Amino acid sequence: MRFRAAFRVCESRNRAQLLLQPQASRSFSQLPINSQRPSFGIAFDIDGVVLRGRVPIGGSPQALRRLYGDSGALKVPFLFLTNGGGVPETRRATELSELLGVHILPSQVVQGHSPFKTLLKRFENELIIATGKGEPAVVMSEYGFKKVLSLDEYASYFENIDPVSQYKLWTTKQESGNGSDPKKLVPKYNATSDRVKAAFVVSDPVDWGRDIQVLCDILRSGGLPGHKNTQQPPLYFAADDLEYQAAFPFERLGMGAFRIALESVFNRIHCNALEYVSFGKPNPFVFKNAEAILRQLQSSCNDNAIDNGDVGSNPFKTIYMIGDNPLVDIKGARQAGHPWFSILTRTGVFRGKDNHAEFPADLVVDTVEEAVDYILTEESTS
Template sequence: MRFRSCFGVSQVKALSSRFRRLYSHLRPQGRRPSFGIAFDIDGVIIRGGNPIGGSPQALSRLHAEDGTLKIPYIFLTNGGGVPESKRASELSGLLGVQILALQVVQGHSPFRDLLSRFENDLIVAVGKGEPAKVMLEYGFKKVLSIDEYASFFKDIDPLSQYKTWRINQNYEIMKNMNGLYSRYNVDSDAVKGTFIVSDPVDWGRDIQVLCDILSCGGLPGKAKGHQPALYFASDDLEYQAAFPSERLGMGAFRIALESIFNSVNSTPLWYTSFGKPNPYVFKIAESVLMQVASTRYGGQCTVDDTKENKFSTIYMIGDNPMVDIKGATKAGRPWFSILTRTGVFKGKDNHQEYPADIVVENVDEAVEYILKKEAL
């Protein structure tokens, strides 16, 4: 079963206060633009860690000569694995413009709103990058990465001895690292929530350990029990990376886990999946854009603003018709979809099933189109 949600107003306001402090020395410069832009990242802005499609030039056009923000924009991505502040810093270095944490909405950003439910419970974070650090920065108190958690159980991964590329495979070394052994007793402290923060690295091990956690009430090796909560940061089947062909994403991992779990259990897997193309994610993105605009232009507008303060158009620039374009289309006005050919989509004409409002070669061409359309 799949249920989608997203992070709330309080989290947006908290992030916007940081943005406001950084721009507090600036005086409002003119009237706020009536439009905003949401950029996907992988396949639009970067590919394989490198800028593509003229993205540095495109982003620079949205800033004034002194580097301050001129056109409100955010990054709306199903990717993640690192805190929003770190992703903003990485993008700033790659693109040559100042990007703040408020401007980065990642697939796992909605996990913040689950803090009240799991703040003091043991949870397991899965994925590449720094999944446990992400959850700790959101305020969760008892977090283990799946690497750390698996280290408590000798022989839980029967194939570990063959994984010569792995480091710190020694059971006792891993179990005692960072004082984990003294802080957690996994024999009695059940896992209450499992969070797929980013794309898992070791699918075989992770599916095995997750099946153990989810089948046995959060206590691997024990009797069958009530399934702990399971959350996915996104449900992308494929995404564009450095390799010419698309790579399998978190949605593919979810399909594999669900198929295997349902094959070895009498009750089906229950989970919650976030991320695009959920229209509610686009509503949250609109709220974030309003906060970016209001803090930059000295206004008092909030996410509950009247119609006069809303954007007339929000441009979604993406490369994946089934995620970016489908989501913007379902969200409806004021969203306007722009499809690039630099990522998942490479067709000559528009996508047949999920056609965009316009198709362009790359993000630089997309920004050029927007600025001309808006007479800027």
């Protein structure tokens, strides 16, 4: 039986679904600011909304600057809610700050693998494997997991585990500090005798063939390749996006596509079906977590505000989810229900003239700048 939870799609709220026409932008300083802390927050997707590759799109730098005061202090609580990842939130915040021209805090970056922190108590001192682009082992180590190996390094301790490695033109940098020759590697842990207690797909894998082979070895052997044990270690995916918008004009296959490939192969060679847990949008847990983080950010907004009760405890009237993927961003916001309001942009996965048929957004716009303009105008008159 799979570990995936079945989430009920909430009934659409009684809001008119809007198609926004382009209009003149207004700066934040032109909008009235009351003495209370903001009663709304914003969650931005990244790929296809504010960036394409490493290039800002849709007027995103200008849009984000309007969420800060003249002094540079945050006026509106917002965060980035992305299924992407592969690097620690601290590093991603620095990268976003440089690309978008505003100061982004690590707490404003919620990546697909951020919920892995909740599993620390269970696996803190157990041998775990992390795979994906970037630095998956570093990510897990920064979360506090003490015995982490990247799948790159783990595979290097098993001779011939990847039967086609000699045909690959690229090389993988090893993290042990002993060079790239597997025969000279000294395992950090007893990789060839200790069982792997869990496997984490932190971001989109680079070498699908190798990763599918090694993960199948780990999962169908009870965590120790080459041995027989049908008890599968837990497997976690940071997200389950089938496609996403990157720098290439057309959508790219995402972690969900890798999961489908792994599951298909595993189920053909193993007596039991693959068991796994997927995090990331549209999982309702992700949206509840984002709301909690926004409440914390709310307490730092508008230093001149009058506090009524505990700092950061004031409920949001509205949280705006700005995304480009109806099956991920819009579906997730709809499932989360009140106070989420979904805004769909045409700069990424979605390119339609009208709203999405299966998961219609509350509002459809061309760019993220138009979305922010709508929000600030709406909130100034509410």
